[in-house]
Amino acid sequence: MPRLNAFALALKSLRHKPLTTAVNLLLMAVGVAMMSFVLSASQQLEDNALRDAQGIDLVVGAKGSPLQLILSSVYHVDIPTGNIPLAAQAQLQQNRLVKKVIPLALGDSFKGFRIVGTTTEYVAHYGGEIAQGKMFDGPMQAVLGAHAAATTGLTAGSRFVGSHGLGGNGDSDGHGDQPFEVVGVLRPTGSVLDRLVLTPVESVWQVHEAAHGIDPNDEEAKEAMDADRELTSLLIQYASPLAAAMLPRAVNAQPELQAAQPAFESAKLFRMLGVGVDVLRGIAAIMLLSAALSMFVALYSALEERKTDLAILRTLGAPPRKLLSLLLVEGLLLAGAGAVLGWLAGHAALEILGRLVSDDRGLSLTGLHVAPAEAWLVPVALAVGLAAALLPALRAYLTDIATTLSR
Structure with missing residues (x-):
């Protein structure tokens, strides 16, 4: 079979120069690996x-950076911008433009x-279901x-002590009496x-009131504190499209409150990260171009060295298209x-990378995910190989038997 012969000859030719073949494979592999990784x-x-x-x-919180408010209240990877009065929750719940209000108390x-102080509605929002114990x-x-349970080893019935901020270990810097x-x-x-420890908002209040020496059983002191209760932020779901135009402006007009829209802030964050992604894609494209040039030089040099062999193949009856296909198959291989x-x-x-950073940074990355954009990587790589082999293949096709053998 002609195709089988061309394939077998191409394999033998590539094995004849293992170092050159390995370098070309490496260059192509690095370019595709970088592009696949980034995508x-x-x-x-x-x-x-x-x-x-x-x-x-919408996320409602204290005045400050809207992006910081989103990162701390939606993704839980930053410190909060501050606290807001508890009264803000009741005010927004009574607004006809609001469908749902979920309170968050962090710290x-x-x-x-x-540790997130919230309600069971927050768990339901993400489709959380109990696997062990109860809500x-x-x-x-x-x-x-x-993920928090698997990493810490805590199960239903375990007890633990919280720590200030996000960096503590729950021991010496914690609330030992709560x-x-x-x-x-x-x-x-x-x-x-998956990465959170969830508790009622009242737990967060109780822990910090105890830290200030307030007895949780003292009803008189508790009533005095009710007027000064605070939350970190509120997660809002609109009741109608009209809310998107009116509610953020109304919230931002209040001196203690700030409204941040996750869709807008996330898009801004993606644009910032997109610059780095584009740079990596550019580097990967340069690597693919380098692979094409290296492949072209290798195939062209091999052609110059094998002119006599190719001419002999012609004298033995191999048609010009056989020589053309031989070089093209090498490039494609x-x-x-x-x-x-x-x-x-x-x-x-x-x-x-996913296994190294997921536990510490809250990132969920896996090598098993294939992005739709990766579908063009192999066709592009084959096109690069075909283009690199085209000129040497045409020269092989146009080889003059008499002139080559006379040399």
Whole structure:
């Protein structure tokens, strides 16, 4: 079969110069690996961000940076901008433009996992379901997300002490006299919920009031504190499209409140990150171009060395198209093998990175995810190999038998 012969000859030719073949494979693989890594990672990060912000139209918090408010209240990767009066929740709940208000009270953590004072409505918003134990129904009870529970080793019935901020370990810098009791663990949701420790808002108030020497059983002192209760932020869902035009402006007009829109702030963040992604894509494109040039030089040099061999093949009856196909198959083999190796290497690197950073940074990355944009990587690599082999293949096609053998 002619195709089989061309394929076999191309393989023998590539094995004849292993170092040159290896360099060309490496260049192609590096370019494809970088492109595959960037496409898959950026797609996953964007999908994760959109999933965590889904169904949250507005975040209301203290004055400050809107992006910081979104990062702290939606993604839980930054410190809050401050606190807002508890009265703001009732005010927004009474607004006809508002469908749902979910309160958040932040400030403490356990072994790097944020303790979030909220309601069961927050769990329901992300589709959380109890895998072990029950949902919290009173102060100082806690329900852990799947990842937080797996990492800390806490189960239903365990007790722990929270720490100030996000960096404590729950021991020396914690609220030792106000331990939490774990009453439940959630099933994995693939959202920010997996990385949180959830408790009623009253728990957060009780912990910090105790830190200021206020007895939680003292009803008189408790009533005095009610007027000064605070929350960190409120997650808002609109009741109608009209709310998008009116509510943020109304909230921002109040001296203590700020309204931030997750969709707008996330888009701004993606634009900022997009510059770095574009740079990496550019570097990957340069690597692919370098692979094409290296492949072209290698095939052209091989053609010059094998002119006599190719001429002899012609005298033995090989038609010109056979020589043309031989060089084209070599280019396609190099490009195809390099593309496959690069694609596998890119996803392997992404899997390693995901395992290294997911626990500490709250990122969810896996090498098993294939971005739709990756579908063109192999065809582009094959086109690069074909283009690199085209000129040497045409020269082989036009080889003059008499002139070549006379030399």
